Amino acid sequence: MSLSQDTSRFAGEVKKAAVSGNLDAPEGGFDAIMQAVVCREQIGWREKARRLLVFSTDAGFHYAGDGKLGGIVKPNDGECHIDEFGKYTHSTLQDYPSISQVNLKVKQNAINVIFAVTANQINIYDKLKDNIEGASAGTLSEDSSNVVDLVRDQYNKISSSVEIKDNATSAVKVTYYSSCLTPGPLKQTSKCDGLKVGTKVSFVVEIEVTSCPKDRKEWNQILHIYPVGINESLIVDLEMLCDCPCENPGNPGFKQNAKECSYSGTYKCGVCECDDSHFGRKCECNSENAHGTKDLTSSCRPDNYTTVDCSGRGSCVCGVCECEARQNPDEHISGPFCECDNFSCDRHNGLLCAGADHGTCVCGTCQCNAGWTGKACDCKISQDTCIPPGGGEICSGKGSCECGVCKCHEDPEKGRYFGRYCEKCNTCTGRCNEFKECVQCQVYKTGSFDEEECMQNCSFVPSVVDVVEADEDKDEYLCRFYDEDDCRFAYVYAWDENGKIVVRAQEQRDCPPQIYILGIVLGVIGAIVLIGLALLLLWKLLTTIHDRREFAKFENERMMAKWDTVSIYPHD
Structure with missing residues (x-):
């Protein structure tokens, strides 16, 4: 039945369809797909429409080769074979289509196939869709009640994405780039998803000829670059430049027995192609009589085990190597076998x-x-750069000087030494203790040195900064100490270019807050006195209330005693 909006007729045709059965499980669905695709006029496919083909089944499929079991050996021709009643006429005349045949016809006719299959078949059709361009698969319920939703969902997936394909041969590599909906640089992709109606995406196509086909007819190709499922394409007329005109007879650059080749070869594009008995850049060497030997190239090799003439960097001309010239005039190749140069050193x-x-x-x-x-x-060669600025042993005696740089050793007790002169280790104090007293007396006016001793013993004046930080790249050393006031102070020492000591000290010491012990004692005593007075007043208040209650009770009992007194008179 051709495409129509007459749903009642469609329902009638389905009811009238004959039901057939056989002993094997797979069905001949590929025959139906092939005919629905290639019979464009009978089906009524429109040229400028997105074409969807829904294939619904609960079983597997027969493919090329299965027909041989029934005695059918003629392969499927991929042509339309539907009679006037819409029936397939060649089911017993030719084999089932192959997967590649179905894929080819789907690509040629720009049709998107939707496989709506039951849950027990979804796995095999998921694999099938990967081999048919533009195909998709969905799970159909047992009663097919979700077929409309399934087709709608699959159509939305198809229509919301665009994928670019081509028919390039193995000699041509086509690469696609696009940023899709994300602004920014292009990325390598041939597919964009999440599109809506009216959305525009751009693709940049890079075409590269990877090799020249042996058949000259394939040097001119027509490439089709097309979006999957849409009957439109970009046609690229590709001409491969696999040779030069001057390599062919009739061109001015092609000369046989040319003077430029000592009349012993063909001049092609400025290069001599010598005959069998001559060689050399200008065919000037005769292989039979030059130097009295037939194998002149052997003298262009250093030994009998080498198979490359002139180390691969020159030409063997009449048994002598002519080394190649470099583009850089300062670079030269030399030596009897072109084995030397002045540019490949470390x-x-x-x-x-x-x-x-x-x-x-x-x-x-x-x-x-x-x-x-x-x-x-x-x-x-000199080891001067491995000697500390203040003098001393090479690498402080804790390492070896290699190429003017100290390579530090490792001590089993103190661990590995480090620093430019191997003067540091995780448990080393360096010269921190040596400069401690001078920093205290000059910056904080503390320590064991008085003013006179400070001037006599200290040969440097530290600079004062807010925060002290050491730069290990400059070989600075950070020192931290606590003084007699339990205050923490820090300073950094290093050597300048002249080997003089340079010290930077922290401006303020970090001291703990002062504690006023007398105030605390007096406060505690006062608190105890106040608490005692409060307890006495509370006791007095409770005692007074209790006494008053007892007095009131007594007065009440006394008053009751007056009313209870009576006079008793004897009877007459």
């Missing part, structure tokens, strides 16, 4: 042999100037 900080002041590159190896050593001439 580098330090991006400089060849650490720069001209340190060394020179000779035949791939750095030759260092006086005072320098190492593969890249980056190591100082």
